[in-house]
Amino acid sequence: MPVPAEVAPARTNGSAARDDVLDRELAGLxxxxxxxxxxxxxxxxxxxxTWPKLAAVALGLAIWQVVVWSGWKRxxxxxxxxxxxxxxxxxxxxxxxxxxxxxxxxxxVRGYLLxxxxxxxxxxxxxxxxxLRSAVGSLITGIQTMPSVAWVxxxxxLFGLSxxxxxxxxxxxxxxxxxxxxxxxxxxxxxxxxxxxxVLGARGWRSLRYVVLPASLPGFVGGLKQGWAxxxxxxxxxxxxxxxxxxxxxxxxxQNNRTLRDSAxxxxxxxxxxxxxxxxxxxxxxxLERLVARRWGLTGPAN
Amino acid sequence: xxxxxxxxxxxxxxxxxxxxxxRSAVAALDRIDLAVAPGELVCVVGAxxxxxxxxxxxxxxxxxxxxxxxxxAGRPALMFQEAALFPWLTVAGxxxxxxxxxxxxxxxxxxxxxxxxxxxxxSDFARRRPHELSGGMRQRVAMARAFAQDADxxxxxxxxxxxxxxxxxxxxxxxxxxxxxxxxxVVFVTHNVREAARLADRIVVLTSRPxxxxxxxxxxxxxxxxxxxxxxxxxxGEVTGLLRQEVRRHAGAR
Numbered sequence: 001m002p003v004p005a006e007v008a009p010a011r012t013n014g015s016a017a018r019d020d021v022l023d024r025e026l027a028g029l030x031x032x033x034x035x036x037x038x039x040x041x042x043x044x045x046x047x048x049x050t051w052p053k054l055a056a057v058a059l060g061l062a063i064w065q066v067v068v069w070s071g072w073k074r075x076x077x078x079x080x081x082x083x084x085x086x087x088x089x090x091x092x093x094x095x096x097x098x099x100x101x102x103x104x105x106x107x108x109v110r111g112y113l114l115x116x117x118x119x120x121x122x123x124x125x126x127x128x129x130x131x132l133r134s135a136v137g138s139l140i141t142g143i144q145t146m147p148s149v150a151w152v153x154x155x156x157x158l159f160g161l162s163x164x165x166x167x168x169x170x171x172x173x174x175x176x177x178x179x180x181x182x183x184x185x186x187x188x189x190x191x192x193x194x195x196x197x198x199v200l201g202a203r204g205w206r207s208l209r210y211v212v213l214p215a216s217l218p219g220f221v222g223g224l225k226q227g228w229a230x231x232x233x234x235x236x237x238x239x240x241x242x243x244x245x246x247x248x249x250x251x252x253x254x255q256n257n258r259t260l261r262d263s264a265x266x267x268x269x270x271x272x273x274x275x276x277x278x279x280x281x282x283x284x285x286x287x288l289e290r291l292v293a294r295r296w297g298l299t300g301p302a303n
Numbered sequence: 304x305x306x307x308x309x310x311x312x313x314x315x316x317x318x319x320x321x322x323x324x325x326r327s328a329v330a331a332l333d334r335i336d337l338a339v340a341p342g343e344l345v346c347v348v349g350a351x352x353x354x355x356x357x358x359x360x361x362x363x364x365x366x367x368x369x370x371x372x373x374x375x376a377g378r379p380a381l382m383f384q385e386a387a388l389f390p391w392l393t394v395a396g397x398x399x400x401x402x403x404x405x406x407x408x409x410x411x412x413x414x415x416x417x418x419x420x421x422x423x424x425x426s427d428f429a430r431r432r433p434h435e436l437s438g439g440m441r442q443r444v445a446m447a448r449a450f451a452q453d454a455d456x457x458x459x460x461x462x463x464x465x466x467x468x469x470x471x472x473x474x475x476x477x478x479x480x481x482x483x484x485x486x487x488x489v490v491f492v493t494h495n496v497r498e499a500a501r502l503a504d505r506i507v508v509l510t511s512r513p514x515x516x517x518x519x520x521x522x523x524x525x526x527x528x529x530x531x532x533x534x535x536x537x538x539x540g541e542v543t544g545l546l547r548q549e550v551r552r553h554a555g556a557r
Contacts, residue, residue, distance in 0.1 A: 018527065022480065025473045026424045033437035033470075196387035199363055199380065200452065201404040210400060214391045297390045297434030 053282075079264045087264035088271060096253065101272060104239065104250040107163060111170035112231045118171065119178025119227065123220075126179065127186040137183070144176035148234035152241045166238035173234035174227045181223010185216030221292050225285040232277050311374075312456055312488040313339040313362055318371035319513075320357055330513035331357040334371065337507065337516065341376070341455070344482055344489040346499035347507045348542060350550055354514030355492040359458045362490065376488075379456035380449035384464050386441035388433040394444050395420065395429040401451035419447040422481065439470035443477070450485065457482075459491045463498070472530060475501055479526065496546065500539040501530040508542060510549050518545050 040048070061081050068080040075083075091097040126132045126140070151172050155165035189212065197211035239251020248256070250269055257265030292298075315337040322329045331354040339345050347355055360366040361373060363381040388397045395416050402412045420426045423443040433441055442462055449457060463471045479502065482489055493499055499506050500522060508518040520542055524534045 018476075019480065022473070022476050023424060026477065029470060029473060030425075030428075030437075030440060033439065034435075190387075192383055192385060192387045193389065195365060195381075196383065196389075198365060200401050200448070201378070206404065210404065211389070214389065217391070295391055295432070297432050 076261075077263050079267065083264045084267045084271065087262075088268035091253075091265070091268060096248070097269075097272065100248050100250050100253050101276070103247060104235070105276070107166060107170075107239075107249065108231060108235050111167050111235065112174060112228060114167075115171050115174035115227060115231060116178055116224065119175040119223070120182060120220075122175060123179035123182030123223070127183045127216075133183075140176045140179055140183075143172065144180065144230075146172075147237075148173045148230070149237035149241070151234070152238055155238070156242060161242050161244060163244070165242050166235065169238040170231050170234045173230040177227040177230045178223045181226065182216060182220045184223070185219020186212060188219055189215040218292050218296055218298060221285075221289055225281070225289060228280060228285060229277075232280075236273060310341065311338040312341040312343070312376045313337070313379075313490060314372070314374040315362075316372040318361065318368045318373050320354070320361060320366070321369045332361075332368075333513035333515050335514065335516055339456075339488055339490060341488050342486055344491065344502060344504050345507060346503035346505075347490065347492045347509060348494060348496055348499045348546065349509035349514065350494070350511050350546060353509040353511040355494075355509060356460055358509075358514065359460050359490065359492055362456075363458055375456060377455050378452070379458050380452040380454040381458045382442070382445050382449050382460065382462045384461045386433070386438075386445040388441055388444055388448070390433050393430050393432055394425060394436070397433070397444055398447045398451050401448045405452065415451065419451055422450065423447045423477070437470075438466050439474060442466070442474065446478075446481070450481075455486075456488045456490070459489065461493050461495075462491075464493070464495070471498070475530065476527075478502065496542045497530055497535065497539045500524075500535045500542065501528055506542055508545050508549070511553065517549060520545075 065080055068075065068078055072078070079087075088097070122136075122140070126136050148169055151169045152165070155168045159165040159168055193211060193215055194207065197207050202210045236251055239249050240255055241251075243252045243255050250273055254266060254269045254273075257263075257269060315335050318332060318335045319330065320332040322331060335358065337345075347358065349355055357366070359381065361368050362375055363379050364375070365381075388394075389400065392400060398416045398419050399412055402415055407415065416429075417426065420429055423446050425440065425443055425447065428436065428440065433444070436444070445462070463474055466474070475498070478489075481487075491499070491502060496506075503522050505522055506520040507516055508520065509515065510517045520538070522538060524532075524538065528535055
């Protein structure tokens, strides 16, 4: 855009002329100051995001195979990738793995959703109320530091060897993470936004709806993501200990294969557990976080 | 320039603000008297700690005076040093939310948002988000949002302090144009004396700790003004002299 070579125009008293000059200056400043955003093509971005993960998987497999070849443990104890994958395929084909996975996921999703509901309520109450916050806030964080597996014996005493015990462990592990996410989210709201809201007339519940809730969303989403990680871990800890033979879940398969000294089987189930954890995190939560961060303008221009 | 309190847009009569109590009480403002006529542009200048922001918070209704009488025509709009736009909304959304909070019906809102964005010359950027804009543009959106409140009184707390000189200069012209066009009453707080001399009908000088009105300097310079003109410079010099006198007083008082 060529810059016209002109001296500063004489400021006449005619306001129309002044307005034109001012408009030009504003438009010029806007054009100069706007950052130009270069977006790579969709495929380029997809590849850039994907290839490091593929490389990591390849690297993992390579290291695994090398360890097996080194003979550190007998191959019956530490089978290589090929043996494990064929075992994995076999148990998919005969239906044991899909069934167990479905039961595990059912428990995971129900436990997680209930925890999100409870965690949001607890978080909302604590965030708003200063007395509750000092009393309950550190209690929540304290509960969160408890390793999930340590809850299991008590859960068994309370609920017997049942799904209820596992549910209990999931909820205890996940609720603090979700609640803390909401609390942190509201704490990190820049105070000037709240003032701006008040000046516009947003007080009380309207402030909550128009300012506080949207502003706290990034922190809350972080809590949801962390909550899922806790839920999955708690679930596994519960399933491994609370083994109910009739309707096997993944944890039961793990233990069962161990009892049968089926190393390939154990490792196959481990791969499934790892895979589900990674997939849910990458497909659901990473995208959710990215979406929120982009909308809220928290990322740099590199996207 | 005296204004009878009956017609003033903003009246402060012996307003004081004290924080805390007993021995640890801090007087931010002490017996401020100020009357701003409708359509006047008053600049409040002072060194740090003079309670300029507290003064605006009181006028805006964000806080209550501990003594004295404060009267404002309507609910004022307030602009801060940072635009304080909601990052999860677009430019248009930010202006729209101000109308939503005033319960303006949806059909009317669309047209009003377009009109307000056109006023600040940002119609092309309606769908952008605040983080994509420069500081000056964000402040213009904040201006549009403030105008959306349809207030007669506009309070501004060093709104151009974080901007570069060129943008500031252009926005001074812009503010002056909008102030005239909309017949607003403006109370503009700044520590930049030149800016005050460029913009104000009169300048109110506040002392520090506690804040009191130490002087009121009328600015009889014809508009349109230029910040580098000799009249503006001279007046700025005069006010700066008063401020430095005030600062020296504090050294003696220790």
